[in-house]
Amino acid sequence: MTILKSLKLGIREVYRNFKFVWILWAFNSASALVVAMPIYYLLTKDLNFSLYNDRLVESFDFIWYLQFRHQYQTNIGEFVYIFLAVVGIYSLMRTFFLGGLVAVFNSPKKNHTVDFFYGGVKYWWRFIKIVVISLFFFALSFGINDLLGELIEYGYKNSEELVTEMVLSSIRYLLLLFLIGSVTLISDYSKIYLAIKDEFRIFYGIKESLKFLKNNFTIVFTVFFIVAAMGAAGVTAYNLAGGYIPKTPFYFLIVSFILQQMLIIFRLLIRMLFCSTEVIIFKDLSAEMVKAEITEEKLEF
Amino acid sequence: MRVFLFIVSFSIYAAFVTFSDNNTVPNRNDRNLHQVELIRDSSTAQDSITFLAPEQKKRTRYKFEINLDDFHRSLFVKQKIIWFNNSSDTLESIAINMFPKAYSDNESHYAIAEENSEMKISRFEIEDIIVNGIPHELIKTKAYNGENSVSTFQLNLLKPAAPNDSMTLTFAYDLKLPENSGRLGKAADESFYSILDWYPEVAVYSDSIWYSTYLHPYAGKFQTFSDFELKIELPDSFNVISSGITLTLDSLNNRKQVLAKAENLKEFNWFVINPNNYRVRNAGTNSIKVRSYLHPAKEYLFTRIDSTVRITAQYLKDFFGVIPFENLSIIDLPKTIRLNISSIKDVVLIRPPLFSPSDVHITEKQIIKAIVEQYMAYSIASNEFESKWIVDGMVEFLTDKICAEILKEEFVTFDLARYYPIYGLNFLMYREIPIVYNLAAIVKTRSSDSYQKYYSDLYNDPVLTKTYFFEDREKYELLSKAKANLILLLIDKNTDSEFFSEQIKSMFNSYSGKFLIEQDYFNYIDPDAKYSSLYSGTEIFDYKIESVQVDSSNYKVRVLRLGDGTQPIAVSLITQTDTLILHHSGENRVIDFDFESKDQAIAATVDLETKNVLDINFANNSYTINEQFESSISLAVRFFFWIQNALMIIGSIG
Known part of the structure; x- marks a missing residue:
């Protein structure tokens, strides 16, 4: 299995199972709607009968923003908690969907919607255990990042080496990104191991996936990196294109909304691509080699 | 040209020598005073400086001889104050504000507010206090506002000061400079001294009150204008940056002497810097000379700084x-x-x-x-x-x-990972990593x-x-x-x-x-x-157009006063062809305004031009006849998208 081949096969699998992106998108949108609707209510209350409506259609007004934030500070304070609650529920459901995706990518012929949901139900509890363990390591990564930050601050407390301090501080964030990426990678492959090998022993699954990652680090990491880079390229393209969409007249909002949702769908597809390439690589590189022996036998008639 | 520069330079030096006392700075050889090097442009000669409408008569004069000991991080100061009784009272005491004491006592208002650690505490040891040649004692007093203070003192005069009398006060003191305490002290990297609030000063006497004040962490001081002369001896590697004019003399044994002079100044503060740690650039115009000291990594700002100074x-x-x-x-x-x-x-x-x-x-x-x-x-x-x-x-x-x-x-920005400014608004951040944000050019x-x-x-x-x-x-x-x-x-x-x-x-x-x-x-x-x-007052202003009732050509506009602040208000009815305005004192909580117009009204407003900037909600200052959804939908859609993205990032963890 080469890097290029795994990417090709991964994209093909995502294309074949494109219908599932609508489920993911619908759930993402519904979750976002739960948080956005209260804000929409506040905005209608504040602006629907105000001349500020016209002003804000033309351009963003910073003083209005400051006043709005102050005026509804209690509601906005509550919004943070609603958001965190939604994030929690979203994580649980996303784990469910991941189980479905692993199931359909594992058995390409069984890619009906019912198979997707069956996989979700089948693997959810195992995957949640992995999520809980990985959350600990995410927290650890942030802890390391904080400690490094304090170390840099302490080391440069009495120094005017501003550039060195800035560079070290930036490297600290790159290291955080690397740690998050590594935990995600281990978590993903552990889930895939548990699903494909139909294994229930969580720590054994993590151990085996670590072994797998150690043995195949180059291809696994390169594919992961390329897919991540594709995602980043999509975001950059959106930001470039989004800047050129005029704010007025009002119907340009529809163009802007379509572009935004295209980006969300693209990011969900990238998420699917991570999953499909990981399943393909794991299945291919962990397959047992069957030796074929040729023996000569004389057939007597 | 050289001859001209020499004459001007010599004139400046002569002026300094004439103005200054004959007392020598401790451990200093007089011979070194004969060679003068002008570090500022010669056009800044003393007589060319125009002070703004100074009260020339009977300003207090401060003279200092200072020895900066960089190794022990201390100043040894001989200070002379020539003070004039400008009041019509005969005074039996003089109030002295000992601002440096604020840094040398954990109980001072400044130290308490700044939570100074021991390393940041200064030491202020005063040796002699002589008034008109006779030793005197300082007596601790309260500040003029009745508060106890560690830095307010008075000198009880043996001979009272009659109106127009002058008094010569002489002090000698050691000031141990703390480590990096902000206003007074040395930067941790050893390249910079900040020397503010460092000397005893005579308090202001007005309306038969001595206004003794202490150093406050954010309140200012009560000071009038005085004249200052300083001779500062310090290590050769440092430069003095201060108010007024400074002249650097030749150096000997790795030490140099700097003369500084400023007139009509409320207080004299100065900085000592090691220029080797900076990029230095001279610029300016015909009338202003600008010298900038920047950290080497910020050298790119020189042009912008010069341009800003010039335009401003x-x-x-x-x-x-x-x-x-x-x-x-x-x-x-x-x-x-x-x-x-x-x-x-x-x-x-x-x-x-x-x-x-x-x-x-x-x-x-x-x-x-x-x-x-x-x-x-x-x-x-x-x-x-x-x-x-x-x-x-x-x-x-x-x-x-x-x-x-x-x-x-000017655009709104937020910082990514502490250092990198990003254009837009940041709504939610974790450990300097933005989570819910908007990238946009917001003015x-x-x-x-x-x-x-x-x-x-x-x-x-x-x-x-x-x-x-x-x-x-x-x-x-x-x-x-x-x-x-x-x-x-x-x-x-x-x-x-x-x-x-x-x-x-x-x-x-x-x-x-x-x-x-x-x-x-x-x-x-x-x-x-x-x-x-x-x-x-402490009032809060908030007027709101609550409703506009339409009855054929009659419009009833209801204005609510939500805040406790009142102001005269002008309520306008904007029609398709005209704007009708009615005025009111704005004192009532609910006020109804009746307008009559044959034209169709578009909206009613109070304070249309948002002239009352203290009004806490400009959006409710107007009420449109027809409901509009554009901006609320537009903003909600954007917000919806930000949340979708945030969910993709945080919700994918694990």
């Missing part, structure tokens, strides 16, 4: 008619100095970030503010211990006005920083509260700076702007070099006494 000085010269400085030093403060002032006389202190895009204006604003302070804070005296809002409000107002007029649009409105501070805590004390009473720095920043600025903006918007500018100019010209009290200030800023209550 020209703007203020056109506005006030004068430039109150000829030499301006600009210092990029070391990271390890916690100094929270933006200037001293003739010196601009900046803290530009490593990445400072030109359309974010952080550096430019710091410079403009410091230059405005040269006019408002150092040319006019006021009781800044009690009424710092007079200076602060005006400085903020003029800074914002100049920024709005001479700088390009900052004038005075938006003041608005932001004002909205952060609306229920507050009046601006007129004595500055030293504010319970913390946040309150001080909010009331003395932000709200005082917004009140001036309100006055500007509600009066003829040109007239208001003229009033500010007249105030400056009448009081530069003089003492300004609150009543004088109000006489200029608010001659009709229409807005003074905004300074003394």
